[in-house]
Amino acid sequence: MAFCHFVTEQEAKKRKLEEDKERKKNERMMLIAYQNMAAGAVSYLKGHPRTGPVIISLAGAGVLGKIVLYFYNRHCRNKKIRDRQEQSRGLINAVAESVSKVTDSESDEIVNKSFQELKAALRNGQLTAVEVLMAFQRKALRVTKDINCVTEPIKEAEELARNLDASPGFKGLLHGIPVSIKESTSIAGYDRTGGMEVHIGDIACEDAVVIQVLKDHGAIPFMRTNIPQTMLSYDCTNPLYGTTFNPLDWSRTPGGSSTGEGALIGGGGSVIGIGSDIGGSLRVPADFCGIFTLKPTWDRVSRRGLLTHSSGNLTVRPVIGPMARDFDSLLHLTQAIMSPNMYELDPLLPPLPFDNKEYEKTTPLRIGFYTYDGTFQCQPPNVRAVMEAKAALEAMGHEVVPFDFPTMMGEGFQGIKRFVHLLAADRLAKLRKLMANDKAVPAISTNLKLGQLPVWLCKAAEFIIGFKDQMLASMFGAAVGFRSVEEYIDKVEDLENFRLRFLDAWLDMALDAVICPVFPSPAPTREIVKMVTPAGVYCWLYNAVNYPAGVVPVTKVTKEDLDKTFDPTHFQPRNVFEKLLLKSTKGSEGHSIGVQCVALPFKEEMCLRVMRDLAQALEKRN
Numbered sequence: 226m227a228f229c230h231f232v233t234e235q236e237a238k239k240r241k242l243e244e245d246k247e248r249k250k251n252e253r254m255m256l257i258a259y260q261n262m263a264a265g266a267v268s269y270l271k272g273h274p275r276t277g278p279v280i281i282s283l284a285g286a287g288v289l290g291k292i293v294l295y296f297y298n299r300h301c302r303n304k305k306i307r308d309r310q311e312q313s314r315g316l317i318n319a320v321a322e323s324v325s326k327v328t329d330s331e332s333d334e335i336v337n338k339s340f341q342e343l344k345a346a347l348r349n350g351q352l353t354a355v356e357v358l359m360a361f362q363r364k365a366l367r368v369t370k371d372i373n374c375v376t377e378p379i380k381e382a383e384e385l386a387r388n389l390d391a392s393p394g395f396k397g398l399l400h401g402i403p404v405s406i407k408e409s410t411s412i413a414g415y416d417r418t419g420g421m422e423v424h425i426g427d428i429a430c431e432d433a434v435v436i437q438v439l440k441d442h443g444a445i446p447f448m449r450t451n452i453p454q455t456m457l458s459y460d461c462t463n464p465l466y467g468t469t470f471n472p473l474d475w476s477r478t479p480g481g482s483s484t485g486e487g488a489l490i491g492g493g494g495s496v497i498g499i500g501s502d503i504g505g506s507l508r509v510p511a512d513f514c515g516i517f518t519l520k521p522t523w524d525r526v527s528r529r530g531l532l533t534h535s536s537g538n539l540t541v542r543p544v545i546g547p548m549a550r551d552f553d554s555l556l557h558l559t560q561a562i563m564s565p566n567m568y569e570l571d572p573l574l575p576p577l578p579f580d581n582k583e584y585e586k587t588t589p590l591r592i593g594f595y596t597y598d599g600t601f602q603c604q605p606p607n608v609r610a611v612m613e614a615k616a617a618l619e620a621m622g623h624e625v626v627p628f629d630f631p632t633m634m635g636e637g638f639q640g641i642k643r644f645v646h647l648l649a650a651d652r653l654a655k656l657r658k659l660m661a662n663d664k665a666v667p668a669i670s671t672n673l674k675l676g677q678l679p680v681w682l683c684k685a686a687e688f689i690i691g692f693k694d695q696m697l698a699s700m701f702g703a704a705v706g707f708r709s710v711e712e713y714i715d716k717v718e719d720l721e722n723f724r725l726r727f728l729d730a731w732l733d734m735a736l737d738a739v740i741c742p743v744f745p746s747p748a749p750t751r752e753i754v755k756m757v758t759p760a761g762v763y764c765w766l767y768n769a770v771n772y773p774a775g776v777v778p779v780t781k782v783t784k785e786d787l788d789k790t791f792d793p794t795h796f797q798p799r800n801v802f803e804k805l806l807l808k809s810t811k812g813s814e815g816h817s818i819g820v821q822c823v824a825l826p827f828k829e830e831m832c833l834r835v836m837r838d839l840a841q842a843l844e845k846r847n
């Protein structure tokens with residue numbers, strides 16, 4: 226199977242090389258011509274009375290030319306963005322028009338059905354796929370009007386639903402269920418921009434493997450959802466589609482980078498969706514928007530067709546994963562994704578289709594837990610969420626024991642540094658090139674600039690700041706890139722050794738799974754989230770060691786939590802990041818707090834077992 230993105234990329238590279246060669250040749254010839262002209266001009270002008278004014282005029286013309294070129298480029302860039310925005314608006318208006326006959330209450334009646342009810346209604350003919358689609362389209366447009374989570378509707382959805390209704394029988398696990406898709410996932414006929422000007426118009430000619438598999442299961446991809454510019458942020462804003470807000474509290478971030486997914490599903494406009502994660506991008510928005518997700522092991526789910534800027538970085542890799550309104554929907558979506566078909570479409574994956582027998586087991590498990598990993602202190606509601614999850618799992622018959630994994634606990638800041646250093650091994654040089662014609666949003670420009678500081682300055686900052694604030698210092702220490710291949714290989718080896726130490730700690734404790742925080746605080750405000758990216762470290766660990774990790778929403782922030790959080794005898798921030806997070810927690814009462822459920826690599830079924838039992842126990846409790 227050929228993805229035209231890949232073909233285009235290769236062709237583009239080749240073409241670019243040829244163009245560069247041609248350009249350099251032209252430049253050389255131009256230079257020689259200019260030199261000759263200049264030599265001629267100099268000899269002519271020597272002794273000429275108007276030489277001075279002529280030189281000044283030429284210099285002025287040069288400067289003016291540069292200014293004109295700058296404004297012309299800016300104009301072209303803005304026009305490209307405006308045209309793209311217009312295209313999205315056109316699609317939104319067309320769908321708004323087509324669902325104008327559906328009333329909000331008709332839409333709500335369908336949208337509020339549970340996954341099982343929806344499935345049954347579609348099977349017994351009580352509802353058609355078109356009716357379900359229109360109900361969700363209407364609801365999604367209502368949600369996005371408030372929080373701007375949809376980039377554009379997928380116009381082929383209606384035809385897909387009609388074909389489904391017209392064909393006999395049931396297509397698969399997701400027959401007639403609308404599914405929303407993170408913008409960075411290939412959909413034939415649409416571009417994946419990652420919120421960046423450079424990718425506008427980079428049209429996919431084929432669906433990502435995961436989308437093909439979902440369609441084979443009867444799902445209807447219906448909305449594309451927003452992402453932060455470059456997708457390396459927990460805040461979500463970009464010059465193309467603007468800012469997305471948290472459906473539970475508009476002043477807070479919905480998290481990132483599968484932001485639009487978290488926000489649309491959390492806001493009730495979609496039951497299931499597809500996101501991706503290289504450093505918490507599925508789990509942080511799921512946590513902040515009160516929904517479920519599962520970040521799979523690399524290579525358990527096909528990445529083909531996912532826009533990423535780090536495909537050459539084999540140390541920490543992005544994964545595509547499911548997001549859902551409730552556990553049942555998440556399970557169905559995961560089973561559909563991990564169907565044998567996906568492994569045929571992407572033979573680079575080890576053939577490990579979802580194992581229902583493993584998932585259905587009910588034997589008691591030994592589960593580790595922790596509420597502190599040696600980096601960020603978790604705030605009281607986040608600690609309580611883990612403790613409540615522990616109690617709920619114990620009530621289901623599992624043994625839950627402290628997991629004091631010695632490595633990360635003893636080297637917390639090293640862990641942060643290791644992850645960011647390898648993730649940004651090129652000091653974000655590639656991203657900076659791609660962003661050359663873009664206006665970087667503040668969260669991204671800080672990171673891009675950090676990668677441009679002289680290495681000696683980063684090292685000096687790490688040393689000096691380290692006396693006062695080790696966490697902040699570790700960010701400077703991580704921004705230095707690598708001086709040699711040898712140094713890089715050493716760091717990769719260091720990560721490999723860490724993975725082994727972590728595994729040994731897990732095996733020594735004979736654990737089946739682990740539960741732990743997703744984030745050290747409730748969803749921060751948009752102003753603050755830009756400054757606290759290292760707080761993603763509770764998620765980063767499981768990207769670094771490559772374990773599947775899911776999120777279950779466990780509780781909501783209470784007044785008592787806030788009283789404790791702001792009582793210095795209970796909680797005292799120790800560094801600039803913890804101080805910022807604390808400031809941001811003010812007014813977060815009622816906010817959702819989730820817990821991570823983690824299993825060994827390729828044991829997604831185990832992860833889902835723990836999530837299932839936890840979700841069931843919490844439901845009983847409520």
Ligand SMILES: CCCCCC/C=C\CCCCCCCC(=O)NCCO
Nearest residue numbers: 501502503504505506543649652676704
């Ligand atoms: C010179 C480099 C300094 C870089 C500083 C950057 C700090 C942290 C980078 C980590 C950001 C993690 C966000 C990850 C979001 C995510 O998972 N995206 C998924 C994309 O598929």
